[in-house]
Amino acid sequence: xxxxxxxxxxxxxxxxxxxxxxxxxxxxxxxxxxxxxxxxxxxxxxxxxxxxxxxxxxxxxxxxxxxxxxxxxxxxxxxxxxxxxxxxxxxxxxxxxxxxxxxxxxxxxxxxxxxxxxxxxxxxxxxxxxxxxxxxxxxxxxxxxxxxxxxxxxxxxxxxxxxxxxxxxxxxxxxxxxxxxxxxxxxxxxxxxxxxxxxxxxxxxxxxxxxxxxxxxxxxxxxxxxxxxxxxxxxxxxxxxxxxxxxxxxxxxxxxxxxxxxxxxxxxxxxxxxxxxxxxxxxxxxxxxxxxxxxxxxxxxxxxxxxxxxxxxxxxxxxxxxxxxxxxxxxxxxxxxxxxxxxxxxxxxxxxxxxxxxxxxxxxxxxxxxxxxxxxxxxxxxxxxxxxxxxxxxxxxxxxxxxxxxxxxxxxxxxxxxxxxxxxxxxxxxxxxxxxxxxxxxxxxxxxxxxxxxxxxxxxxxxxxxxxxx
Amino acid sequence: xxxxxxxxxxxxxxxxxxxxxxxxxxxxxxxxxxxxxxxxxxxxxxxxxxxxxxxxxxxxxxxxxxxxxxxxxxxxxxxxxxxxxxxxxxxxxxxxxxxxxxxxxxxxxxxxxxxxxxxxxxxxxxxxxxxxxxxxxxxxxxxxxxxxxxxxxxxxxxxxxxxxxxxxxxxxxxxxxxxxxxxxxxxxxxxxxxxxxxxxxxxxxxxxxxxxxxxxxxxxxxxxxxxxxxxxxxxxxxxxxxxxxxxxxxxxxxxxxxxxxxxxxxxxxxxxxxxxxxxxxxxxxxxxxxxxxxxxxxxxxxxxxxxxxxxxxxxxxxxxxxxxxxxxxxxxxxxxxxxxxxxxxxxxxxxxxxxxxxxxxxxxxxxxxxxxxxxxxxxxxxxxxxxxxxxxxxxxxxxxxxxxxxxxxxxxxxxxxxxxxxxxxxxxxxxxxxxxxxxxxxxxxxxxxxxxxxxxxxxxxxxxxxxxxx
Numbered sequence: 001x002x003x004x005x006x007x008x009x010x011x012x013x014x015x016x017x018x019x020x021x022x023x024x025x026x027x028x029x030x031x032x033x034x035x036x037x038x039x040x041x042x043x044x045x046x047x048x049x050x051x052x053x054x055x056x057x058x059x060x061x062x063x064x065x066x067x068x069x070x071x072x073x074x075x076x077x078x079x080x081x082x083x084x085x086x087x088x089x090x091x092x093x094x095x096x097x098x099x100x101x102x103x104x105x106x107x108x109x110x111x112x113x114x115x116x117x118x119x120x121x122x123x124x125x126x127x128x129x130x131x132x133x134x135x136x137x138x139x140x141x142x143x144x145x146x147x148x149x150x151x152x153x154x155x156x157x158x159x160x161x162x163x164x165x166x167x168x169x170x171x172x173x174x175x176x177x178x179x180x181x182x183x184x185x186x187x188x189x190x191x192x193x194x195x196x197x198x199x200x201x202x203x204x205x206x207x208x209x210x211x212x213x214x215x216x217x218x219x220x221x222x223x224x225x226x227x228x229x230x231x232x233x234x235x236x237x238x239x240x241x242x243x244x245x246x247x248x249x250x251x252x253x254x255x256x257x258x259x260x261x262x263x264x265x266x267x268x269x270x271x272x273x274x275x276x277x278x279x280x281x282x283x284x285x286x287x288x289x290x291x292x293x294x295x296x297x298x299x300x301x302x303x304x305x306x307x308x309x310x311x312x313x314x315x316x317x318x319x320x321x322x323x324x325x326x327x328x329x330x331x332x333x334x335x336x337x338x339x340x341x342x343x344x345x346x347x348x349x350x351x352x353x354x355x356x357x358x359x360x361x362x363x364x365x366x367x368x369x370x371x372x373x374x375x376x377x378x379x380x381x382x383x384x385x386x387x388x389x390x391x392x393x394x395x396x397x398x399x400x401x402x403x404x405x406x407x408x409x410x411x412x413x414x415x416x417x418x419x420x421x422x423x424x425x426x427x428x429x430x431x432x433x434x435x436x437x438x439x440x441x442x443x444x445x446x447x448x449x450x451x452x453x454x455x456x457x458x459x460x461x462x463x464x465x466x467x468x469x470x
Numbered sequence: 471x472x473x474x475x476x477x478x479x480x481x482x483x484x485x486x487x488x489x490x491x492x493x494x495x496x497x498x499x500x501x502x503x504x505x506x507x508x509x510x511x512x513x514x515x516x517x518x519x520x521x522x523x524x525x526x527x528x529x530x531x532x533x534x535x536x537x538x539x540x541x542x543x544x545x546x547x548x549x550x551x552x553x554x555x556x557x558x559x560x561x562x563x564x565x566x567x568x569x570x571x572x573x574x575x576x577x578x579x580x581x582x583x584x585x586x587x588x589x590x591x592x593x594x595x596x597x598x599x600x601x602x603x604x605x606x607x608x609x610x611x612x613x614x615x616x617x618x619x620x621x622x623x624x625x626x627x628x629x630x631x632x633x634x635x636x637x638x639x640x641x642x643x644x645x646x647x648x649x650x651x652x653x654x655x656x657x658x659x660x661x662x663x664x665x666x667x668x669x670x671x672x673x674x675x676x677x678x679x680x681x682x683x684x685x686x687x688x689x690x691x692x693x694x695x696x697x698x699x700x701x702x703x704x705x706x707x708x709x710x711x712x713x714x715x716x717x718x719x720x721x722x723x724x725x726x727x728x729x730x731x732x733x734x735x736x737x738x739x740x741x742x743x744x745x746x747x748x749x750x751x752x753x754x755x756x757x758x759x760x761x762x763x764x765x766x767x768x769x770x771x772x773x774x775x776x777x778x779x780x781x782x783x784x785x786x787x788x789x790x791x792x793x794x795x796x797x798x799x800x801x802x803x804x805x806x807x808x809x810x811x812x813x814x815x816x817x818x819x820x821x822x823x824x825x826x827x828x829x830x831x832x833x834x835x836x837x838x839x840x841x842x843x844x845x846x847x848x849x850x851x852x853x854x855x856x857x858x859x860x861x862x863x864x865x866x867x868x869x870x871x872x873x874x875x876x877x878x879x880x881x882x883x884x885x886x887x888x889x890x891x892x893x894x895x896x897x898x899x900x901x902x903x904x905x906x907x908x909x910x911x912x913x914x915x916x917x918x919x920x921x922x923x924x925x926x927x928x929x930x931x932x933x934x935x936x937x938x939x940x
Binding site for chain 2: 006079084086087088089090091092094095096097098099101102107108109110111112113114115116117119120123126127129130131133134135136178180181183184185186187188189190191193194195196197198199203204220224359360361362363365415416418442443444
C-alpha cells in the first residue's frame with residue numbers, strides 16, 4: 001500500500017453561531033478601550049449556548065466532513081479526539097462519535113481521546129499519521145477531531161474564551177503532508193494553567209507564567225527543530241525557509257510575540273536574512289540572559305517592530321479564525337491552519353508551513369507541513385471552499401455581553417449536573433447541527449440533529465439508541 | 471534503522487503495599503460467604519493510602535524501570551500514559567512524569583495521556599508501537615505507563631476495586647512483539663460505566679449492562695480477529711492457535727466467562743478441536759439468538775465446564791496479579807500479561823499470546839503478541855525477575871476492612887481538595903517509592919521519594935522545582 005505524503009486530506013470546522021464582540025465586552029466589563037481588541041489582539045469570541053457542547057459540536061463537524069467530502073463511514077479505520085473540556089472523566093468523546101459509525105455497521109475503529117490542555121489535538125493528529133505509516137494500517141482513513149469550549153471565571157482571562165470543533169481526514173497522498181523528521185518537542189512539569197477544581201468548568205490560570213512558559217517552550221522547540229533540520233538538510237534553518245508560521249493562539253497578541261521571538265532567535269543565530277537595520281535595533285538585547293529576555297518589554301517591542309513586515313506576510317493570513325472565534329484550545333492551532341488554507345489555497349503549492357502546538361502543563365511540539373495542490377476532492381481549493389469561512393463568520397449572531405454573561409452563569413450550574421432539559425431552541429443553529437436536548441437522572445446525555453435543508457421540515461433525528469441503557 | 475519485532479522490551483509493576491483480603495471484606499460487609507472470593511473470583515484488593523495516588527505510583531514505576539534496566543533517561547523519545555483516574559482535567563499525568571526526564575535535560579519527549587476507561591493503556595501502547603514503526607521514529611525508546619486507582623462507592627461494586635501502575639519500554643527487536651495485522655476493535659456508544667459526577671472519584675456503574683457489553687465486544691472483536699487471521703494466514707483461527715489468552719480483568723469471574731465465550735464461539739464456528747463430548751453439552755444452545763446467549767445462565771455454566779481444562783492451561787497463569795490486586799483499570803490487562811510472563815517466562819519462546827482490552831463506554835481491541843526469549847536485559851527471564859511478583863506480593867501489609875473503609879472515607883474528602891498535608895507516613899512503603907506530602911492552596915501537588923536503600927538514611931528527595939510556580 002502506498003504511504004507517500006501522509007497527512008491531512010480534508011478538513012472542516014464548526015463553531016457556535018453565538019458570539020460577542022470584544023469591543024462591546026470591553027465596554028461592558030469597564031475595561032479600558034482597546035484592552036481586549038489591541039491588548040489581546042482579539043476581535044470577537046464564540047461561545048456555546050445551553051444547547052451546544054463539545055460533544056454536539058464534534059458530532060456536527062464529523063457528520064459534515066463525511067457528507068461534504070462524500071466519505072463512506074465504513075472507510076474510517078481510526079478516529080481520535082483531542083479535547084480538554086471534560087464532560088465525563090471516563091467515557092471518551094470518541095465513543096459518542098461512534099454513533100455515526102455504528103449506523104453504518106462500522107465499529108472496528110481504533111483510537112480514543114488524547115489529553116493535555118490545548119495540545120491534545122496535536123497528539124491525536126501525530127498518532128493518526130503514525131498509524132497510517134505503521135504496520136497496523138489497514139488502508140482506511142484516519143479521522144482526527146479537536147473540540148473544545150474555553151470558558152473562564154469572571155476576571156481578566158474571561159475575554160480569552162472561545163469554542164469550536166475541527167475534523168481532519170488523514171491518509172497518504174495528502175495535499176497537506178508531514179515532513180516527519182522536522183519535528184521537536186518540549187515537555188515539562190509546570191502549573192501555568194490547569195483544572196484541578198473538578199466540579200468547575202473553569203481553569204486555574206497564572207497568565208504571566210503561562211506566557212513565559214509558552215515562549216520558553218517555543219524557544220526550546222525552535223532550537224531543536226533547527227538542529228534537526230540542519231543535520232538532515234545540511235544547511236541552517238531560519239524563518240525564511242517556511243512560507244507560513246502557525247501558532248497555537250490563546251489570543252492574538254501572544255502570536256505576535258511568538259513570531260517576533262523566532263525573529264530574535266534568528267538574530268541571535270546570525271541568520272543571513274536579518275538586515276543591518278534589524279541588527280542595530282536588536283543589538284542591545286544580545287547579552288540578555290534567557291530569563292531577562294522573557295521579561296524585557298523593550299525587547300518585545302523592538303523584535304515585534306523588526307519582525308512586523310514578515311509577520312504580515314507569514315503569520316497574518318493564519319490569524320483570521322482565532323481572532324474572530326477566540327481560543328478554541330485544541331482546535332485553535334488547526335483553526336489557524338484552516339485560516340491560511342482558506343485565505344491562500346490557490347498559492348500554497350510547494351510551500352512549507354511550520355506549526356507550533358502548545359498545551360499548558362506543559363507539552364509542546366513544532367512540526368513542518370509541506371503543501372501541494374492535491375486531487376479533488378482532496379485538493380487545497382476544495383478544502384478552502386468546504387471550510388467556507390466567510391459565510392460561516394457572516395452568518396453568526398452577535399450577542400450582547402449581558403446575554404453572554406447570563407449564559408455562562410447558567411452553564412456554571414449545568415456543568416456536571418443531571419436531570420435537566422435544555423430549551424432545545426435551535427433557531428440560531430444551521431440545518432444539520434447537533435444539539436443537546438436533555439441530561440437524564442443517570443447523567444445520560446441526549447442529542448438531536450436539526451433537520452438538514454434537503455430533508456425539509458422533516459422529523460428531528462435522534463442520536464441515541466443502545467446508548468440509552470437498553 | 472531496524473524496525474523488526476516492535477513491541478515490549480521491558481516491564482515493571484508497582485502496586486500499593488496496603489491490601490484487604492476479600493474474605494475479610496465479605497464478613498465485614500455481611501455478604502454471603504464466597505460472594506467475593508468465588509462469586510467474583512477475587513482473593514485480595516490493593517488500595518492507595520492517603521500518601522499515594524496515580525501520579526506517585528507512576529513516578530515510582532517509571533523510576534524503577536529505568537533503574538532496573540539501566541536505561542538512560544535521555545534515550546526515551548516518547549512517553550505516554552493511559553489512565554482514567556482524573557486528578558486534573560487539563561494537565562496530563564505525563565507532565566508530572568517529565569520531572570524525571572527534565573533532570574537529565576531531556577524534554578524532547580512526545581506523547582500525552584490517552585483516555586477511555588480501562589482502555590487508555592492499550593491506546594497508549596498501540597500509539598507507541600505505531601510511532602516506532604512510523605517515519606517520525608528517531609531511534610529512541612518509547613515508554614508506556616498505565617496507572618489507576620479503582621475505588622467504588624459503598625455497595626456491590628466496592629470489592630471490585632484495586633490500584634497499580636505498570637511501565638513498559640517499547641522498541642524494535644522486542645521479546646514481546648506485535649503481530650500487527652492480527653488486530654480487531656469494537657467501539658460503540660454506551661453508558662455501562664462512566665464518571666459524569668465530576669466532583670466524585672466514584673463511577674456510575676451498571677454492572678449487568680457492563681458485563682453484557684464486555685461479552686458483546688469480545689464476540690465482535692473475536693469474529694473480526696478470526697476473519698482477518700483467516701484472510702492473511704489462509705486458515706481458520708481458534709483458541710488452539712494461541713498458548714495464552716489475556717483478558718482485561720475487572721474481576722476474575724468475568725475472565726472465566728470470557729474464555730468460555732470464546733470456546734462457545736469456536737463451537738459455533740465448528741472448530742476442529744471441539745470434541746464430541748463438548749459438542750453434545752453445547753448442542754442445545756446452538757439456536758440461541760445473540761441476545762439470548764448473553765442472558766443464558768445455562769450456557770454460561772455449560773461453556774465454562776467444557777472450557778475448564780483449557781482455561782487451566784491458557785488463562786489461569788495470567789490471573790495471578792489481577793486476583794491478588796483487584797481491578798487496576800488501565801493496568802489490569804498488563805498486570806495479567808505480567809502474570810504469565812512471571813509464571814511462564816522460561817517456556818514462552820515462539821509462543822503466541824492473544825490479548826483482549828476493554829474499556830467501558832465503550833472501546834475494545836483484540837490483538838496478538840509473539841514471544842521470543844530475547845537478549846539480556848530485554849529477555850523474558852530478566853523481565854520475569856524484575857517483575858518479582860512473589861516478593862512484591864509477600865511484602866504487602868494486610869489491612870483490616872475497617873481501616874480500608876476509613877481510608878476511602880478520608881479520600882472522599884481529599885479528592886479534588888486543596889490546602890492539606892498528608893501524614894507523610896511512609897512506614898509501609900518500599901525504599902525508592904514516591905509519595906504525596908501536600909496539596910497547597912493553589913491545588914499544586916508535592917511529592918517526595920523515600921530514600922532508596924543504597925542511599926542509606928539520607929535526605930528525602932523532593933520532586934518539584936520549576937513546578938512550584940517560580
